[in-house]
Amino acid sequence: MKIAAAAALCASLLLVAFPDSSAAGASRHSIRVNPVSDGVFEVIPNTGNGYLFWCGAADYAQRSLRVSRNSMLHITRGLGRSETTGRRSAVQFTLDPDLAPAAPAGGYGSVNSLQSGDTMSVQEALGYCFIPFGRP
Template identity: 50%
Template structure:
């Protein structure tokens, strides 16, 4: 009976570890979770500005997905409730413009717009990680 209880606890802990393994924490502390093979979701620590979303997306694309600095990130879904957590604020990104209805040559909108189809190079998004917050 004792061995069965230990085995059950170990299995539960292993399950928690496996689900956390797919999560990524960006340099600014935002969480990034895969939604599908082509889409990932950025969940900032608290609310978050556009800078936080783009920074985390660029960080994830470069460090976790190993994409080129020149690759383009696209917003697949505007700010809304998270699909991977219970948080109220998340933005979904993709590297595939076809999933957003955007052309590959779409122009970059303002950092805080966070509208479906907005795009930014991975390098530019990652560089937002190094900017000081407003009011510093």
């Protein structure tokens, strides 16, 4: 009986410590990641900094999907309202190049452009996880 009570207490503490881990792919920096469809996932940070979208996508791809750092992230839908939560700012990504749209005319703009067709390696995007997010 004491073992069951201890197990229940531990489970409750884990739910309090990691509230989003059961509902969605939780990334570092309070970035939510939710599946949209087969091969497409949505990154929903608490703030709209472009670095956070790439960081969240890369962190989720590596930690949850277990892809290599050489894998490429592709934006399938640029910055817009979240399909999974209704929040104002979300970006949808894929690792499957067959699901990715063509690169934008004029090529890759910047980390903050977040346009459909933008692409970046998981390795490069993970580098954005270590930028002080209070700055542009």
